[in-house]
Amino acid sequence: MKIVVIGPAWVGDMVMSQSLYITLKQQHPDAVLHVMAPGWCLPLLERMPEVDRAITMPLGHGDLQLGARWRLGRELKAEGYDWALVLPNSLKSALIPLFAGIPRRTGWKGESRYGLLNDLRSNKRDFPLMVQGYMALAFTKSQMTSATALPAIPHPALRVDRAQQDKARIRLGLSSQAPVLGLCPGAEFGPAKRWPETYYANIAERWCAKGGQVWIFGSAKDGDVAHSILNQLSPTAQGQCQILAGQTSLTEAIDLLAACNAAVCNDSGLMHITAAVGTPLVAVYGSTSTAYTPPLSTKVETVQTDISCRPCFKRECPLGHLKCLTELSPDRVWQALTRLHPVLAQDVSPITLADD
CATH class of the missing domain: 3.40.50.2000 (Glycogen Phosphorylase B;)
Structure with a gap:
């Protein structure tokens, strides 16, 4: 399985998202995991052993740039991803996996992303911690009815280079x-x-x-x-x-x-x-x-x-x-x-x- 995650833009959120990457590798030990994130977050991804490749998101947080997102999606199509997980709640963050033709696209409803995500989750209130919301996306809808169904949260652990x-x-x-x-x-x-x-x-x-x-x-x-x-x-x-x-x-x-x-x-x-x-x-x-x-x-x-x-x-x-x-x-x-x-x-x- 080849997985791509559209990661968050804030440094703290990116650190917490490592709990999802750990969970994905626990669920799918042989999976290849790529994460797309703004350039300032790449040093964090480089210190996460679970991430096989960090991809720079070249577009600004508030930029729609539909044409640029289309081109980026078509570039990712060549990677042949099986599954995309979209962590930001914005509509535009779900466009790239759609344009890349990724067959399974998972994320929270966010800005009414009907049609953009085909594995849409709508019970985010049942996962009060941000990290719980991230982790829930690693499982199927039927498995994740509330935070009580989650396994223990694996704490982020950034590699330190002595x-x-x-x-x-x-x-x-x-x-x-x-x-x-x-x-x-x-x-x-x-x-x-x-x-x-x-x-x-x-x-x-x-x-x-x-x-x-x-x-x-x-x-x-x-x-x-x-x-x-x-x-x-x-x-x-x-x-x-x-x-x-x-x-x-x-x-x-x-x-x-x-x-x-x-x-x-x-x-x-x-x-x-x-x-x-x-x-x-x-x-x-x-x-x-x-x-x-x-x-x-x-x-x-x-x-x-x-x-x-x-x-x-x-x-x-x-x-x-x-x-x-x-x-x-x-x-x-x-x-x-x-x-x-x-x-x-x-x-x-x-x-x-x-x-x-």
Whole structure:
């Protein structure tokens, strides 16, 4: 059997989709599995042993470009795929498998994709977790009446390249002499996912006071946030902190997150990567919910508030107060870290930030 998956566009969603690929290979051990995804997701697919080939999706997320999709579909027709699984919900994402003439085309109803998909699923509400919705597509309709029919979710497990990890350490001048806390304070989705920088600085200061070092991860867009955290630290802690935001490729970030002893992350793509490389993780949730996209790991503590307006799943706080984040104290996150690393349990005081 030859299978192609039209993969998601977001980094976190792509990480979670590995649970589907693992399931497909468990169901069909001899199958050939290809995944089509945007170029920025290809480094993730290269670290998934289940994926035999990653195919670049050359079209933008919002582009219909019907002619280009037709041509891409005709190119894929030569591959002779038996089965296509379409993970995005958009109508246009289902066009390429149709144009490729793939006989079995599976996906959720999404944007009323009648006729485009001939193995259409309409009971998505019965699979509350995103990863459950992905996994359900590996089975027949009759098998998957609800999430209770699913097997145990296989956690994503990205391959870590130790040689490349060492090269990244050398290139960036990173020390391995002290325990590393990784911080991932950005969130591409929007500010309603971003825990305050002052709170991240508080955690960084405590970790450094224990003799550790801090690496701040993120894209170039997160540079201002990373520098804000650094500038709030005491001079001593600043010397134990390194900004990696905008300094690493996604591949290097995978390997370096695996080198951390623990991490604190917003609900973001880097959070899901951290979980998938097995690093002990404290995941901070604001407007989103663990009931939909939890980090898939056994080494995780999630923290969130229970205020009535969350989860709203908005990019920006519709009420303008961001209480789902501001009322989530650094003490709660530190306590979660101590549960992952009991050696941290001894109180460290005083905590002095640079602007005190």
